[in-house]
Amino acid sequence: MLLKNHSHKSRKVATKVKNTHNQEEYRCAIPLVPVWPKYFSKWNPQRSIYDCSYVKNLTELKNNKIVKILRDPNVSCCLHEVIRGKKDSIYTLTECTPLLNDIEDVGEREILLVKCNNHTNFHTNIPIKPAVQEKIKYWEGISDEEKPFSVFILGIDTVSRSHAYRSLTKSIKLMEELDFIDFQAYHSVGPSTLSNLMAMLIGLPRAKVRGTCAKDWVTPFDSCPFIWKNFSETNYVTGYVEDGSQSFNWGGQSGFVNQPTDYYLHHLFLSLARTRGNIRKNFIKNPKHYTAECITHERVPEFLLRYSIRWLEKFANTPHFFLSWFAYPFHDDIYSLANFDEYIARFFEFLKSEASLLRKSVVIFVSDHGDRMNFFNSKSFESYFERGLPFFQIRLPDQMKENYPDIIEAIQLNTRKLTTPFDIHHTLLHVLSLNTNLDRSSKHFEPERKDRCSLFVDMPSNRTCASTNIPLTKCLCNAQYDKNSKGTSKISPGFANELLAFSVSNLNMKVLKFKYSQLCSKWNSSSADIIYTRYISQTKAFSELLIAFKANPGKAKFEARLKITKSAGAFINKTFTELVGFSRINKFGEQSWCIPEETDEDKEMKELCWCKI
Numbered sequence: 001m002l003l004k005n006h007s008h009k010s011r012k013v014a015t016k017v018k019n020t021h022n023q024e025e026y027r028c029a030i031p032l033v034p035v036w037p038k039y040f041s042k043w044n045p046q047r048s049i050y051d052c053s054y055v056k057n058l059t060e061l062k063n064n065k066i067v068k069i070l071r072d073p074n075v076s077c078c079l080h081e082v083i084r085g086k087k088d089s090i091y092t093l094t095e096c097t098p099l100l101n102d103i104e105d106v107g108e109r110e111i112l113l114v115k116c117n118n119h120t121n122f123h124t125n126i127p128i129k130p131a132v133q134e135k136i137k138y139w140e141g142i143s144d145e146e147k148p149f150s151v152f153i154l155g156i157d158t159v160s161r162s163h164a165y166r167s168l169t170k171s172i173k174l175m176e177e178l179d180f181i182d183f184q185a186y187h188s189v190g191p192s193t194l195s196n197l198m199a200m201l202i203g204l205p206r207a208k209v210r211g212t213c214a215k216d217w218v219t220p221f222d223s224c225p226f227i228w229k230n231f232s233e234t235n236y237v238t239g240y241v242e243d244g245s246q247s248f249n250w251g252g253q254s255g256f257v258n259q260p261t262d263y264y265l266h267h268l269f270l271s272l273a274r275t276r277g278n279i280r281k282n283f284i285k286n287p288k289h290y291t292a293e294c295i296t297h298e299r300v301p302e303f304l305l306r307y308s309i310r311w312l313e314k315f316a317n318t319p320h321f322f323l324s325w326f327a328y329p330f331h332d333d334i335y336s337l338a339n340f341d342e343y344i345a346r347f348f349e350f351l352k353s354e355a356s357l358l359r360k361s362v363v364i365f366v367s368d369h370g371d372r373m374n375f376f377n378s379k380s381f382e383s384y385f386e387r388g389l390p391f392f393q394i395r396l397p398d399q400m401k402e403n404y405p406d407i408i409e410a411i412q413l414n415t416r417k418l419t420t421p422f423d424i425h426h427t428l429l430h431v432l433s434l435n436t437n438l439d440r441s442s443k444h445f446e447p448e449r450k451d452r453c454s455l456f457v458d459m460p461s462n463r464t465c466a467s468t469n470i471p472l473t474k475c476l477c478n479a480q481y482d483k484n485s486k487g488t489s490k491i492s493p494g495f496a497n498e499l500l501a502f503s504v505s506n507l508n509m510k511v512l513k514f515k516y517s518q519l520c521s522k523w524n525s526s527s528a529d530i531i532y533t534r535y536i537s538q539t540k541a542f543s544e545l546l547i548a549f550k551a552n553p554g555k556a557k558f559e560a561r562l563k564i565t566k567s568a569g570a571f572i573n574k575t576f577t578e579l580v581g582f583s584r585i586n587k588f589g590e591q592s593w594c595i596p597e598e599t600d601e602d603k604e605m606k607e608l609c610w611c612k613i
């Protein structure tokens with residue numbers, strides 16, 4: 001059952017892989033979950049279409065000039081430049097200068113806000129800044145073949161592998177044509193964006209980041225060893241763009257004091273949100289109020305994709321590292337991805353036509369985790385699998401295929417092995433180390449380390465969650481997905497009640513150990529509150545299972561993962577039952593308002609606390 005392929009496409013991918021191992025030989029086999037579980041009978045992307053056409057496009061940026069499109073003398077326009085302040089949360093606007101003769105050369109200005117009567121249009125220029133000019137100069141006289149490999153990462157938040165296959169049919173077809181390699185056992189290292197981005201971009205587990213470079217929730221991330229620093233030191237032009245405050249600025253964090261990469265658009269989105277008003281909550285009532293998500297009449301994801309294409313066109317022949325991270329609207333609205341397939345496919349069409357990128361660029365398309373509590377409801381067993389198995393594909397540059405046939409052979413052997421964002425981080429270091437003719441000798445690079453491994457070498461088959469920084473409570477190694485299983489019926493009601501009592505008592509104990517425990521209410525559940533019980537895996541020695549349940553006050557929903565040693569039979573007692581961990585599986589909103597958000601522990605406990613005061 002573990003080898004069951006879930007779609008025609010994935011079967012095709014699997015046969016293309018020169019895999020000499022059987023899945024069973026791996027210490028960790030990852031189940032292939034279906035693209036279309038029964039749950040999706042109500043799949044309806046239409047409901048998630050949003051429209052920015054009501055934002056009037058009164059100006060355009062063309063050949064480095066802002067041009068007024070509407071030749072109406074009653075409409076007068078002026079131009080602000082949006083300038084980044086001393087840190088991520090600060091920006092200033094220059095005085096609004098009139099757009100004389102309806103046209104203005106923007107010169108070196110990067111982010112522009114044009115006001116025409118009551119309308120606002122944003123435009124983004126890509127000027128060659130002095131530091132970038134220096135980098136370009138460094139590569140002068142070096143032939144394209146001698147230049148090192150570039151990296152482009154397209155990241156979309158909250159996309160499981162199954163979700164990508166059901167939403168991005170056109171894009172995935174193009175990716176197959178472009179020889180992207182599909183990693184079928186790519187596993188997230190935590191349920192949050194932050195844990196996965198820290199692993200991929202910093203190469204450190206979240207606890208280690210807190211212990212070192214960003215000691216608490218509000219400390220800026222400037223001291224952290226982001227991978228783009230390694231590239232920048234080697235004269236790569238760097239860019240990191242995301243739509244708003246999504247990762248290192250999310251939830252009151254401080255982002256960066258100094259701009260982290262040569263190109264960085266955080267202040268564009270800040271000024272967009274402040275100018276138009278972030279009235280996200282009104283979207284459900286009236287989509288027309290969702291104005292902060294429109295750049296002009298171009299929607300935010302379209303804008304970022306087009307910006308990425310423009311950026312790559314500009315720096316196609318200069319070694320570069322570019323990360324484009326999309327969260328809106330994909331994080332909160334699982335239907336929306338299908339509506340952008342067309343636009344994402346355009347990016348791959350562009351890639352197909354850009355010979356220099358095909359030859360020189362490592363292209364990664366990746367997500368951080370699957371949908372956690374927005375679309376999948378708490379009764380859906382599939383959500384447990386999708387949350388932990390994000391989408392990840394990589395395309396290697398044609399020159400790498402010619403120069404390093406061993407890499408091509410090795411990477412194909414890894415597509416079904418357990419992989420994590422730490423492996424992507426290590427692979428990026430490997431990319432840098434390959435450029436031996438530029439004084440970066442690969443002999444000092446260790447492709448395999450204890451908890452991570454470059455994808456460019458044959459990875460060990462005995463990797464486990466414990467050995468790769470994956471929390472055991474989320475671990476999907478050897479988990480059994482059985483679409484026909486009516487999990488609950490396999491477990492007797494009496495046994496389920498014992499599991500519930502064990503779980504709730506552990507939940508209360510966990511809350512009691514928390515420093516703010518006196519603020520939190522005690523949780524209560526009765527047998528009627530069991531949502532489901534399901535076996536995750538069963539071996540001769542032990543069983544692991546999930547129990548999802550409601551708890552009061554506050555109609556909270558939790559999922560506990562338990563491990564039961566087999567000799568315990570059907571009896572639950574402390575000797576034989578172990579709590580692996582808890583997840584909150586519904587939104588908790590303001591229920592935990594009394595817990596501050598100072599530490600990662602606070603963040604974790606917010607999910608488990610109902611404020612009684």
Ligand SMILES: [Zn+2]
Pocket residue numbers: 157158192193194331368369
């Ligand atoms: Zn995320």
